[in-house]
Amino acid sequence: MTDQTAVDGSIVALHDVAKTFTNGTTALDHFNLEVRRGEFLSLLGPSGCGKSTALRLIAGLGAPTRGAIAWSGEGADEGRERSNDIGFVFQEPTLMPWASVHANVALPLSLQGLGASTTTPSVSGALDRVGLTDFAGAYPRELSGGMKMRVSIARALVTSPTLLLMDEPFAALDEITRFKLNNDLLRLWLALGNTIVFVTHSVFESVYLSNRIVVMTSRPGRIFAEIAIKAPYPRDESFRTSAEYAGYCRLTSEALARAIASGEAQ
């Protein structure tokens, strides 16, 4: 089937980036990361290792204290115009409770001043992709946790971004819902051919989803190891029970344990 390991070129690269917050916490230091076009990259690490910070820096939410973030490809220097090219999914669904599902998904487009006639096809398309067409008129509180997260994903997809940033999006969901959403996400990624950077603290989730895992040490966050998951896509439940999967999980768990130990040794 599709060999998604064949990725070409970098979409964004962080060079020797450091981020120190005003309260003195250094979340990242000497952090180097290259995101390659078309890949599914997971940032894996313990809580407080700065993986969310790295994701926010890529999104342009805050500037690095030191170092540079270099974009490549078309319109690399257009700055804020890039927002159309990035989708962001938070750990919480982060929906506007006063707005319908449709209005929530339309937000990125309507903030650009686009009218309902222009946005509706994109919104319907995005809702269709996450299987929520029938819920366009519902309000967030009427939905389950998993459905809210789907709305959040639809909103991130509505601008057809080339880069999708996801900050532990499924961490608050139950395991059954999470497995289902993992499969849905993989299907979307294969269909859309975009690039995903996925922050997680779950070894299993990162192995199941990614073709590359970056393991980080804690505070200040640095890259400890890089693991390529060479299993082919599409992956399904049979992959979850395979020896190959178990092997990658062991490999990744060991790397994570050493990363945590090296962080504590400092």
Add this chain to the structure above:
Amino acid sequence: MTPATHGERGERERQLRLILPLATLVLGVAIWDLVVRVNGIPPYLLPGPGLVLQTLVSDGTILWDSWLVTLTTTFEGLLLALIGGVGLAILFNQSRILEYALYPYAVILQVTPIVAIAPLLLIYLPQQAAVLACAWIVAFFPVLANTTLGLNSVDHNLSDLFELYGASRLQVLLRLKLPSALPYVLGGVKIAGGLSLIGAVVAEIAAGSAGAGSGLAYRIAESGYRLNIPRMFAALMLLSITGIVIFFALSFLSDLALRRWHESAIRRES
């Protein structure tokens, strides 16, 4: 427990919540009537409930006109409080300098007893304007304080999201901050409704002793001087009913505005 008995229990609970206060009212009025009759208390000290009702009808025209005056003042005060409170809160939210410069004085205006300010206002302003100013002073602060809290209670992730998608300051205000603040604003308005009435009454009473006036509170003061206690009670009753109706009307409007999305307005099946 089956759903049916559950529903019946809920129904009975609702009935109790309606019947019990009414029963208390009837009992209270009956005791009041009994005390007046048994002790033969003269009407200029304590009129019986029958006489109060009778006065309400016989003095209907005069009380109705006064009621309209007070009601108009109350609603004007509430409307100005809404505009002023929300407007100031937005200004404070947009400009820290304005907030630091003015907020303390909004607090001072609030904590200084209105009874003490009213006579001064009546010296400097035409009477109707002074009464309205009193209603406004008392009513605007809860709206200001609540709206300020609401504007600052925006979900941080939603803020980030708006920033990410390049929202302008105006878009953030109109499409994020104000909707987030709406439940708080409505909470403030619910308090302000009753307070506006109180402010209007206080100013009318203060104005009443100075002479001219026509609101319900003025009628109370005037009836007091004339020892027309039944009319005093009738006017007082009208004021209470007005306050109650304003509160329920505002609660209803608030529920209507929030029922689709805010926890406060959602009835849960339990």
